[in-house]
Amino acid sequence: MVRSEKTRQFIIEKTASIFNKKGYIGTYLSDLTNATGLTKGSIYGNFKDKNEVALEAFRFNYKLQTEKVLFLMKKEKSADKKLLAFLDHYKNEYVAIFKNGGCAILNTAVDSDDGNELLKQEVIGKIEDWVYRVVTILEEGIQQKELKKINSLEYAHRMIAQIEGSILLSKTLNQSDILLKNIELLKQDIELLKLK
Template sequence: MVRSEKTRQFIIEKTATIFNKKGYIGTYLSDLTNATGLTKGSIYGNFKDKNEVAVEAFRYNYKQLTKDIALKLEQVDRSDEQLLVFLDFYKREYRKVFENGGCAILNTAVDADDGNELLKEEVVKALQSWRKTIEEIVEEGIKKSELKINNTADFVIKMIAMIEGSIMLAKVLNEPQILVKNMTLLEEEIKE
């Protein structure tokens, strides 16, 4: 990694949580300079504008969120167990997700929905990727008789919505049991 790539990565890592907690509009250049210890010129010498930093911060947050899940998915073969990997992750790791400001997908989606097309595009890509992954797992599970799901598309949307909605409610209300209980309900449905 050349020096400017290292600096870019440093800026991304130092500002990712700030963007996730404060949103694009709520994050100021002073937040970026304070977090990194760099000047405005150093930040904009490595990025075109705040928008580019925000997009890279979202990508970083999303990658951090999904890397543990991806590793665990590789360790199980059965489709039902693969779906349970997602739910178990959120049951076990919700504190880490909350400390980072919540789910990067949800936070960025709300922040960018009506105003920042570049960030919205990134969120859409992330959601489409997540949706495709779960759809593939479910379809494979149905083929192998490991899952009894009547409508793949409906189940996938319900699973993603329950995860995202539960994270939001549990974090805002400071009631983690909401998330844990809803993940357990989905687990029971998968195990049927």
């Protein structure tokens, strides 16, 4: 890495949780300078504007969670085990996720929905990627005769909505049981999908 790449990465890592907690509009330049110890000139010498920092911070937060999930899922062979590993990630990592401000997709989607088209398009892409991964697992499970035939797209949407909604309620109400109980319900759904 050249010095500017190291500095950019430093800024991203130091500001990622701030953007995730405070949102794009709620994060000020003073938050960025305080978190990094750098001057305004140093930050804007490495990024075009706050929007670019926010975009890279979102990508960093997303990648942080995604890499963990994908690692767990790749270790599994069957479709049901991959989906269960996906759910176990949220069960085992929810404290860290909440400490980082909650789900980066959910937070950024809400924050950017009506005001930041660049961030909104990035979030849409990540959601579509998430849906594609779940659908692919389900379709492979159906083809391998591991899972019953279902509408994979509808199932993926329901699963993701239940996880995201549970994270929102659990974090907002400070009741982790909401997420944990819904994960168990999703696990039961997956068990029902298995061909005996």
